[in-house]
Structures are given as structure tokens and as C-alpha cells.
Amino acid sequence: MFNRCSSLTSVTIGNQVQSIGSSAFAQTALPAIDIPASVTSLGNYCFSNCSSLQSVALHNGLQKIGKMAFYFCTNLTDITLPETLTTISDQAFFDCEKMPQARIGAACTSIGTGAFNRCYALQAFDVDGQNPVYSSVAGILFSKDQSILYRAPIGNKMGNYQVPDAVTTIWAYAFDECLNLTSLTMGDQVTEVQMYAFSDCDNLISLHLSNNITNIPRGLCFTDSNLVDCDLPSNLKTIEASAFMSCVSLKQVTIPEGVTSIGDGSYQDCTGLEMLVLPSTLTELSESFYNCSSLKTMYSYATEPAACEWRDPWGAVDKQACTLFVPNGCTDAYRAADYWKDFLIEEMGTGINEVMSAGDKVIVAYYDLNGRRVTEPSAGIYIGVTTDNKAVKVIVK
Numbered sequence: 001m002f003n004r005c006s007s008l009t010s011v012t013i014g015n016q017v018q019s020i021g022s023s024a025f026a027q028t029a030l031p032a033i034d035i036p037a038s039v040t041s042l043g044n045y046c047f048s049n050c051s052s053l054q055s056v057a058l059h060n061g062l063q064k065i066g067k068m069a070f071y072f073c074t075n076l077t078d079i080t081l082p083e084t085l086t087t088i089s090d091q092a093f094f095d096c097e098k099m100p101q102a103r104i105g106a107a108c109t110s111i112g113t114g115a116f117n118r119c120y121a122l123q124a125f126d127v128d129g130q131n132p133v134y135s136s137v138a139g140i141l142f143s144k145d146q147s148i149l150y151r152a153p154i155g156n157k158m159g160n161y162q163v164p165d166a167v168t169t170i171w172a173y174a175f176d177e178c179l180n181l182t183s184l185t186m187g188d189q190v191t192e193v194q195m196y197a198f199s200d201c202d203n204l205i206s207l208h209l210s211n212n213i214t215n216i217p218r219g220l221c222f223t224d225s226n227l228v229d230c231d232l233p234s235n236l237k238t239i240e241a242s243a244f245m246s247c248v249s250l251k252q253v254t255i256p257e258g259v260t261s262i263g264d265g266s267y268q269d270c271t272g273l274e275m276l277v278l279p280s281t282l283t284e285l286s287e288s289f290y291n292c293s294s295l296k297t298m299y300s301y302a303t304e305p306a307a308c309e310w311r312d313p314w315g316a317v318d319k320q321a322c323t324l325f326v327p328n329g330c331t332d333a334y335r336a337a338d339y340w341k342d343f344l345i346e347e348m349g350t351g352i353n354e355v356m357s358a359g360d361k362v363i364v365a366y367y368d369l370n371g372r373r374v375t376e377p378s379a380g381i382y383i384g385v386t387t388d389n390k391a392v393k394v395i396v397k
Helices: 331-335
Strands: 032-034 055-057 102-104 125-127 134-137 140-143 148-151 159-162 181-185 206-208 252-254 275-278 297-300 323-326 344-347 355-357 363-367 380-386 391-396
Touching: 125 134, 125 140, 252 363, 323 331, 331 344
Parallel strands: 032 055, 102 125, 159 181, 181 206, 252 275, 275 297, 297 323, 323 344, 355 391
Antiparallel strands: 134 140, 140 148, 363 380, 380 391
């Protein structure tokens, strides 16, 4: 209707209007709008990219806010969601960066993915206690029974966060761009974490995942530049694309036994990564470790090198400066395999030949003989990595 009328600064909507259609006022210069109580739905994109829009008056009677309805309304500061609202669609308030509050009434039963992403001023969700679907705890949006953690408000100064015991699922984008989050711990009751749940958390240092997560989803920790501590779950099977892309502070990664595939770009541009352990179960790689330019030591426990798709998983890695340790008797297989053959290949039996007792040197990481990371080693034999990035056999008494 008035889409891209860039000089439009004023409009009056009559009280006979029942809906506002898709893109009706997108990319206009409206500084304020009063939506009468007769309007029951706002269409997709209806006020998207209205960067001058500061004040929106919504009244009881409104039931649905469409997809991206207020997308990139970067100066919106004055808006109250009415009690009659039932549906807030995907990305409805995406990048309403000055939006200060979100009151979820008792009637609201559907909030779409990314509805409040990039709302940097938002410090808390306030959910009516009579709402049958949603609840809020310490300003964070949960399902009514708190089994699903939907969204943490970006402006919440959460610091170190412990996921409540009732939570079994962490929703897509749940902590996306939570710049005040520094560490997060979840118990093993969590069985699912969805895509981009912790992406763009620039100050996240430590992430402790549930051991009962079997899939690391797409973009889980995408561009978390300060992440240094993230042990992968012991029951993990797959790692999807871009999961840890550009996590430049990661220095050591151990992929646990049971993982069969590592997705495209999952550790791409992890330029601080120095040591990598791959499990015996790994069968498939794509462009998983492209531009891991600091990689110097790698262990592959698979007797047959994992099949690589049409691109080199190690693009921009200096293979002649990286030692690849493989199982005894497997050097010929690796030296004949595309994308593996150019590493400095040694057998584990000959490459890890220094035996020491724990305490003789400073050990920065322990691994069992199956390549799994061990945080608190008991008595036994382990592979240890020293401060000078050398692998040694360690006897813990």
C-alpha cells in the first residue's frame, strides 16, 4: 500500500480497519503510529525497516503480529503488547535494538523463532502468571513447565549461568548475542540444543554441555571469539555445519568416540586451534577445519582415514608443519588417502614414546587410550599433552 513511501511521516488509520496487510508501511518515515482496537492482525513486514519509528500504540483487540512486522525498527522505544495478543511470529521484533521491555500476556500462546533477536536493550521477559504456554524466571523466557528454555533477553546481565534442572531443550537462538554471558553450565537432563543457541556470544569463555546431547546443531557457537573451554558430550554422534566456526580462542579440540561425521565449516577459521583429536568412529569429513592455520598436532584413531567430500577439510592448514599420529600399521592407508597424505604422518606407537609419571611435567590435557578427553584422571595409563604441545604416555598412580 504505502511500501517504500520514504517521505511518509503521518497516517491515520480508521477504526473500521480490521487488518493491516503485508509490507503496508514498510520503509516509510513514520515516527509514530496508532493502531486502533478494530485491527486484529498486523501482516508480515508491515512496518519493517521503519528506522524512524519510535512509538507504536497497540490496543486490546489485536491478536496477531506477523512475521518481521517490526523488523529493523531500530529506534522503536515505546510499545506495549496488548493482553489480547495470541501470536508473535518469527522475527517480529528482530533488531528493535532499543525496545526496553516485553510483556507477554495470558492470551499469547505462540512466539516465533527469533522474534526478539537483536533486541539489545531488552533486559527481561515479563510473562503473565495465567499464561498456559509460557513462563519467565529471572527474566528468561521458558515454557510453562520450564522444560524448554526459549530465549534469554540480550540485555540481561547474566554472567555465569546455570541452566535450571527442569530444562530438557534449549531453543534455537536462545542465547544468541547475549554479550553479558561469560559461562554456561547445563546438567545431563538436557537432551537437545537447537541451532545457533549460543552464537555471537562474544564474551562466552566456558560452555559445559550435557553428555546426553547426541547432535551439535548448525552454528551452535558461531563466532564465539573468546570461547576456550567446551568439552563435547560423551554420547555425541554428529556435528553440523558452522557449529564452532571462528571460535578463534579454541586451542585444543577432542572429538569423542561415537562421532561419525563433522559438518561443513564446523571448525572453519578456528585460527588458534593447535591440537585436534579425531575418534576411531569418524567416517566422513567435509570442509570441516578450513583455515585452522595454527594446527600443529593431530591424532586420528580411525584405522581407515575418514572419507572427505569434494573439498579439502584442511584448506589453508600447513600440513608439512603438522604431525598426524595414526594407529599402528595404518600409515600406508593415510599416506595413500587424498587430503591426508601430505601431513607428517607417524604411528602412535612410535610417535608417543615418552613414559612419565603424572607430576613430572605440566600436563594441560589428558586423553584415554580411545582418544576421549579425561578431566580428572584416576589411576591408569593416559595420553598427555604438555605445555609445549608434546604428546606423552602418562602413568597416573
